[in-house]
Amino acid sequence: MKLFRIRGGVHPEERKEATAQRPIEAVPLPALLRIPLQQHIGAPAEPVVRMGERVLKGQLLANSQGMISAPVHAPTSGRIVRIGGYTAPHPSGLPVRTITLEPDGKDQWIGLEGVDDPFALEPEAISARVAAAGIVGMGGATFPAAVKLNLRRRYRLRLLVINGAECEPYLTCDDRLMQEQAAEVVDGIRIMAHALGVTRALVAIEDNKPRAQEAMRMACQGDPVVSVAGVPTRYPMGSEKHLVQALTGLETPARGLTADIGVVVHNAATAFAVHEAIRFGKPLLERVVTVSGGAVRTPRNLRTLLGTPVEHLLKLCGGTTAEPERLLSGGPMMGQVLPSVRVPVVKGCNGILALTPDEVRSERAMPCIRCASCVGACPCGLVPLEMAAYIRAGDLEGAARFGLADCIACGSCSYVCPSRIPLVQYFNHAKGEVAARERARVKQEETRRLAAQKSERLERMAQAKREALARRKAEMAARKQAEAEARA
Amino acid sequence: MKNPIPHPGPHAHAGNTVRRTMVLVMPALLPATVYGVLLFGWPALYLLLVTVASALVAEAVSLRIAGRPVMPFVTDGSALLTGWLLALTLPPWAPWWIGVAGAIIAIVPAKQVFGGIGQNPFNPAMVARVALLISFPLEMTTFVAPQPLWSGQGPGLLAALDVTFGSGGSLDAVSSATVLGHVKTELGRGVALDAAQAGTWGAGALALGGVAGSLGETSALLILAGGLFLLVRRVISWHIPVAMLATLALLAAVAHGLAPDRFAGAGHHLLAGATLLGAFFIATDLVTSPVTRRGQIIYGAGCGLLVFVIRTWAGYPEGMAFAVMLMNSMTPLIDHYLRPRIYGRDRRGEPLVVADAAGRASHD
Numbered sequence: 001m002k003l004f005r006i007r008g009g010v011h012p013e014e015r016k017e018a019t020a021q022r023p024i025e026a027v028p029l030p031a032l033l034r035i036p037l038q039q040h041i042g043a044p045a046e047p048v049v050r051m052g053e054r055v056l057k058g059q060l061l062a063n064s065q066g067m068i069s070a071p072v073h074a075p076t077s078g079r080i081v082r083i084g085g086y087t088a089p090h091p092s093g094l095p096v097r098t099i100t101l102e103p104d105g106k107d108q109w110i111g112l113e114g115v116d117d118p119f120a121l122e123p124e125a126i127s128a129r130v131a132a133a134g135i136v137g138m139g140g141a142t143f144p145a146a147v148k149l150n151l152r153r154r155y156r157l158r159l160l161v162i163n164g165a166e167c168e169p170y171l172t173c174d175d176r177l178m179q180e181q182a183a184e185v186v187d188g189i190r191i192m193a194h195a196l197g198v199t200r201a202l203v204a205i206e207d208n209k210p211r212a213q214e215a216m217r218m219a220c221q222g223d224p225v226v227s228v229a230g231v232p233t234r235y236p237m238g239s240e241k242h243l244v245q246a247l248t249g250l251e252t253p254a255r256g257l258t259a260d261i262g263v264v265v266h267n268a269a270t271a272f273a274v275h276e277a278i279r280f281g282k283p284l285l286e287r288v289v290t291v292s293g294g295a296v297r298t299p300r301n302l303r304t305l306l307g308t309p310v311e312h313l314l315k316l317c318g319g320t321t322a323e324p325e326r327l328l329s330g331g332p333m334m335g336q337v338l339p340s341v342r343v344p345v346v347k348g349c350n351g352i353l354a355l356t357p358d359e360v361r362s363e364r365a366m367p368c369i370r371c372a373s374c375v376g377a378c379p380c381g382l383v384p385l386e387m388a389a390y391i392r393a394g395d396l397e398g399a400a401r402f403g404l405a406d407c408i409a410c411g412s413c414s415y416v417c418p419s420r421i422p423l424v425q426y427f428n429h430a431k432g433e434v435a436a437r438e439r440a441r442v443k444q445e446e447t448r449r450l451a452a453q454k455s456e457r458l459e460r461m462a463q464a465k466r467e468a469l470a471r472r473k474a475e476m477a478a479r480k481q482a483e484a485e486a487r488a
Numbered sequence: 489m490k491n492p493i494p495h496p497g498p499h500a501h502a503g504n505t506v507r508r509t510m511v512l513v514m515p516a517l518l519p520a521t522v523y524g525v526l527l528f529g530w531p532a533l534y535l536l537l538v539t540v541a542s543a544l545v546a547e548a549v550s551l552r553i554a555g556r557p558v559m560p561f562v563t564d565g566s567a568l569l570t571g572w573l574l575a576l577t578l579p580p581w582a583p584w585w586i587g588v589a590g591a592i593i594a595i596v597p598a599k600q601v602f603g604g605i606g607q608n609p610f611n612p613a614m615v616a617r618v619a620l621l622i623s624f625p626l627e628m629t630t631f632v633a634p635q636p637l638w639s640g641q642g643p644g645l646l647a648a649l650d651v652t653f654g655s656g657g658s659l660d661a662v663s664s665a666t667v668l669g670h671v672k673t674e675l676g677r678g679v680a681l682d683a684a685q686a687g688t689w690g691a692g693a694l695a696l697g698g699v700a701g702s703l704g705e706t707s708a709l710l711i712l713a714g715g716l717f718l719l720v721r722r723v724i725s726w727h728i729p730v731a732m733l734a735t736l737a738l739l740a741a742v743a744h745g746l747a748p749d750r751f752a753g754a755g756h757h758l759l760a761g762a763t764l765l766g767a768f769f770i771a772t773d774l775v776t777s778p779v780t781r782r783g784q785i786i787y788g789a790g791c792g793l794l795v796f797v798i799r800t801w802a803g804y805p806e807g808m809a810f811a812v813m814l815m816n817s818m819t820p821l822i823d824h825y826l827r828p829r830i831y832g833r834d835r836r837g838e839p840l841v842v843a844d845a846a847g848r849a850s851h852d
Contacts (some may be wrong), residue, residue, distance in 0.1 A: 007831070012500055091495075169500060241831065252830035254839040261842055332500035353499075363503040366560065367606040369506055372779035381828040383779060403830045403837075411498035418504040419606075425496035 001230050004249035006242045008379040009234045009309040010412045012169050012333065014208060015246045015359075018292050018299040024180055027301050027316060033101040033307030034086050034344040034356045035061060035072050039137040041143050042068030042180045044097060051078045058283055061099050064131070070144045072345075073283040074101060076109040077306035080394040089310075089329050089346055093339030101307065112281035118191045126195040126278060133277035134347075139163055139174075139238065139267035140330055142348035145274065148264055149195045160193045160201040161247060164216070164268035165231060167206060168331025169236040173288040174268045176301045178205065178212040182219035188275030196264055196341055201226045204243055208233040213373065235333060236410040242379055249330045254406055269350070270340070289315045289345055293478050294356035296325035304345050308348045311341040311353050324354035325362075334358070346377045366419040374413035374423060380406050384413040384423045391430045396437070399430050407431070506605070510565030516714035517572060517769065523710050526635045528580035530648030533701050535573040538652070538814070542591035548598035566605050570594050574613040575768060576763060577809070578620075581632045584653050586624065590616040596829035610816045611773045614809040621809070627775075631700040633664035653680045664700040667760045671752060671805040679747045685756070690795025694759035699803045701761070710757045715768030727781050728775025729767040731788030733758060739796040749798065762808035763795065770808065776816040783819075783826040790815045 045062035051057060064071045072268075081102045083097030091114040118126060131146035151157060166174040178185055186203075193201045203214045203220070207230045220226040231237055231246050234456035241252040243265065250261045258265055269287060276282040285306060293300035297318030304313060310327070314320060328335035329349050338352075345352070374384035382403045390398035403428060413423045525533045537720035547567035551558045574590050599608045621628045635642030643651055665673070674684030693699055697707025705711065717722045736757050743751035757763060762770070770793045771777065778787045791811050799809025829835055 007828075010502065251840055252832055253842060254830065256832065256839065256842075313812070325497065326499055328499055333498040335499060337495050337497075337499075344579070351654060355499060360499050361503060362495075363501075363505065364560070366506045366564065367604065367773050369509070369566075369606045370776075370779060371509060371774040373504070374777045375828065376781075378828075380831040381833075382830060383823075383827055385779065386823075401837075402827075403833075406830050406832065415498050415500065415501050416504065418506050418509050420505070421498055424498070428496060 003229070003231060004246055004312070006234070006237075006246050006379060007240075007381060008377050008412060010377050010415050012235055012374060012415060014233070015169045015210070015292075016165070016172050016175070018170070018291050019301050020175060021025060021210075022172075022176070022228040022299070022301050024173075024176050024288050024301045027305065027308060027313065029076060029103045029105060029107070029305070030181065030308050030312040031102075032081070033075055033103065033305060033310070034309065035099045035101060035307040036086070036088060036344065036346060037062050037072060037097045037099065038088075039142065039306070039346040039348065039433055040070040041141070042070070043394075045069060045071050047083055047097075047099060049080050049099070049428045051080055054104075055080060055101070056108050058112060059353075059454065060283075061101075064144075064485070068144055070136050071132065071283075072099070072306075073134055073285055074110075075285040075307050076101070076103045077106050078103040087340055087343050089335045089336075089338055089343040089349065092137060093341065098344075114277050114280040118278045120195050121194075123149070123195045123197060126191060129173040129278055129281075130195075130274055130322060133273070133282070135270060135273045135277060136284070136347050137267055138273060138287060138347060138350070140334070140348045140350055142346075145266065145270050148152075149192060150259075150266055151259045152195075152197045155257075157196050157198050157259065157264055158200065158262040159248065159264075160189065160196055160198050161244055161263055161265045162189055162201060162203040162268050162271055163240070163265055164203050164212065165238040165243060166209065167233070167235045168258055168333050168335070169235075170292045170353055171290045172292075173290045173301055173350050175209045175212045177272055177288050178203075179208075179215045182215040183273060184275045185272045186216065186223065186416075187279070188271035188273070189220075190223070191274055191278050192266060192271060193225050198264075200248055203228045204231045204237075204247060205229070205230055206237055207308035208232045226401070234479065236379055236408070236412065238477055239379065239410060241406055241408075243454050244449065279405050287345070287347065287349070289313065290351040291353075292325065292351065293328075293353035294359045295320045295322055295354040297321050306347060307344045309342055309344055310338060311439065313339060313345070313352055314354065320354050324358065325357040326353075326355045328353040328355065331352075332336055334409065339416055349422055353387065363420045365421050368419050368421060371418060373416040373447045377412040377416045379410060379412060380408060382407060384415075387430075388421060388423050388426045391426045394441075396430055396434055399427075400434065404430055425447065432447060447450075507564050508565075508601055508673050509723065510569050512721055513569055513574070513718065513769070514565075516717045516723075517576070517704070519710040519713055520704045520765070521576065522578060523571070523697065524576065526637050527698065527706065528632060528703065529635045529637050529642030530645055530783065531643065531651040532580040533621060533646060534652040535578060535580065535582055535584070535587050535703065536572070539578070539587035539591050540571035540573040542570055542588045543567045543595050544576070546592045546595035547600070550603070552597055552602065554604070556604065564605065567595060570599070570612045573617050574798065576765060577613065577617050577702050579628065579631050580703040581630070581651055582627055586627055589623075590620050592849075593619045603807035606775055608775060609819070610813050611770060611776050614770060614785065614812050617809045619814060621804075621845065629669070630663055631666050631669075631702075634698055634701050634706075636698075666701045666805065667694065667756075668698060668799065668805040671756075672799070675750065681752060682749070685752070691759055694756075705762045705765045708764050713766040715764065718768060718772075723780070724768065724772040725839055726786065728772045728777060728788035728791075731785045732767045732792040733763070735789040735792030736741070736763065736796050737792075739793065743796075743800070752836045757796065757799070761799075761806045766795070766808035766812060771812050771815070775818060776812075778819050778822045780823070780826050780828055783822040786826065787815050788820055790818060 043065040047062045056077045059074045079102045080415045082100035086098035088096040127149040135145040136142040217228045218399040244263045289304045327338045387399045407427045548562045594612035594616035598612040601609045695708045737754040740754040740757040744753040794811035795807045
């Protein structure tokens with residue numbers, strides 16, 4: 001298959017060998033499961049269970065709210081012991097509303113209803129089931145999957161791309177999943193292609209995963225819809241827009257979606273979840289998590305119930321050999337720092353990494369020497385050093401002119417910067433600031449509009465009053481005159 | 489966990505540092521430097537040490553006065569490199585105060601006044617060289633004929649101290665014109681090129697470098713070897729040196745072809761003077777050159793053009809420092825007009841328009 005070149009990118013040390021050969025293993029039930037009500041982009045789910053209630057595995061715990069949202073389900077049977085704030089798996093460490101489930105050890109399923117022939121279903125029925133199963137983008141973006149399956153309503157689609165690139169170092173969960181459950185993943189892909197109304201689906205897998213490529217090729221051999229495409233091992237190949245460009249040569253317009261050029265991208269793990277949801281009616285209760293990093297004694301790939309504390313997984317991997325310098329959810333390029341080992345695994349968590357100081361290689365920032373490494377590494381054609389200079393000078397408009405809004409925060413620039421300037425931090429900060437200013441501006445305009453309306457209203461009322469007064473005066477005068485005339 | 493504070497990531501790094509970037513240039517400079525010292529004797533070594541030491545002291549003092557941390561910056565290798573490069577462009581028997589003055593000019597007004605490393609618009613070593621050339625034309629154009637250490641002709645360890653730190657000795661006995669200087673003078677007197685070049689050295693001698701000239705620029709081969717090392721280790725990219733050398737060679741070849749009597753050929757321009765040192769070590773200075781590949785090609789071509797113009801028509805036989813500084817001043821302009829195209833946008837920055845029939849379906 002012909003591939004197209006993408007701009008920039010970096011090739012970080014892969015470090016996948018620690019877990020690439022480890023089959024996916026099951027995780028014994030932890031003492032408590034913590035299920036945050038917001039495990040996706042969009043509105044948090046609303047609980048439909050009460051404290052003390054006994055629930056069955058797969059039972060709905062909280063329902064989605066609004067268009068972009070996803071429900072959560074009980075990962076096992078047990079009792080709801082708490083509904084309230086709990087530290088989120090997010091760098092802020094702020095609490096989010098969380099349901100705490102105490103497993104009863106019986107792992108007793110609620111009744112499930114699968115579909116024998118998904119291809120006889122209407123596309124709407126498939127996306128409704130995917131929505132009900134609480135499936136979100138499992139590559140880490142956590143966008144509700146059903147919303148993306150409905151894109152055919154507004155866009156003319158022709159290609160489904162399955163992101164199995166897994167370009168982040170350390171992570172091998174998608175690699176293992178595609179090797180071990182290739183048939184199931186391909187089934188999920190075919191169901192999604194049917195829902196999207198496309199006749200072609202491409203599974204993109206980086207060339208450093210030959211076994212996954214091979215397994216997936218075998219699984220879709222002779223399939224008229226699904227085929228496998230090897231893509232170069234280059235970060236950020238997993239970026240949706242860049243992956244589509246590498247496969248089709250088409251560039252997604254700025255501020256647009258890949259759907260604008262007729263392509264929808266879903267993650268390989270999402271495809272597996274769709275297979276389970278449609279064939280067996282299983283909601284999203286678990287996912288494969290790579291637990292790795294230099295500080296982990298025995299790195300592993302673990303099939304983990306959502307809500308399992310990170311602590312529990314680390315213990316299963318023999319604990320940490322030394323105090324980790326940094327604990328991450330996700331890969332080292334775009335992963336987020338976890339505030340504590342007590343936070344739970346959520347739907348978008350593809351890796352738990354405990355990194356040593358040597359792996360993190362943090363050093364104090366030095367001044368920019370204009371070496372232009374960042375310019376060469378940026379996959380989006382930005383000039384990070386200029387953007388950072390503008391932001392440091394407080395000139396956000398300047399940074400915006402250089403394409404701040406087009407930055408995908410992939411971190412390639414920071415990765416290569418010899419001065420160790422935290423470029424991504426600058427850009428995230430500036431994007432937040434621009435958004436805040438925009439909100440303030442909209443609010444101010446609204447206030448001004450309301451104030452104008454109010455003064456107009458007051459003016460109208462005053463005018464009406466004056467008119468009424470004048471009328472009364474005129475009437476009075478008329479009456480007086482009439483009286484006078486009558487008297488005369 | 490040691491570090492629970494939010495850290496933005498990425499949580500991995502390619503491992504490069506500013507110091508490593510600077511330090512990698514040093515082995516590349518070493519062959520030409522060692523050769524220069526061997527060729528011109530102990531005075532050359534003394535001058536090199538004086539210049540480098542002065543640059544480091546000037547850097548430390550400036551940082552202290554500016555209230556910035558001295559340690560990480562004075563040891564980042566940039567001041568050392570500036571002093572080293574400057575020394576390579578000086579006449580090897582120049583008195584100590586030339587080295588000191590040059591180092592101070594390079595570090596204080598040309599670099600630290602602008603805010604230190606990364607902030608200077610002009611290459612510090614070239615600013616210093618130009619300032620010295622204008623201020624002390626005599627000292628800056630007095631070159632010695634090679635006095636190789638192995639020949640035993642030159643001053644000894646102690647006698648050399650007098651050359652660098654003392655009265656300067658009797659230079660008249662050994663002074664010699666550079667190739668570029670000699671040819672320029674002769675051409676100026678109306679002598680035809682062939683006759684002018686008759687008294688100088690051929691391409692072979694220029695390549696090997698046993699000729700009069702600045703401390704580190706006489707051996708074209710050794711400088712080229714250092715430059716290739718930088719290319720292989722990816723400290724520099726090929727764009728600036730190739731664009732510069734190609735432009736210079738092309739212009740020289742065309743001019744020589746049109747008027748062989750008045751214009752020296754490509755080989756002469758490429759091998760003599762500071763051409764190669766400039767192309768690989770000076771013009772490629774990260775701080776003062778453009779950041780995009782296309783920009784670097786234009787910048788390199790501009791340097792080549794200016795070197796040719798200055799050497800051919802201006803008052804100086806050598807034009808590298810002027811050419812590089814003039815192009816330094818164009819760097820912001822080049823960077824402004826030659827930005828990369830942003831993903832998903834056209835060259836003007838407008839979002840791309842979806843060309844084919846796919847995409848947004850009509851809402852009917």
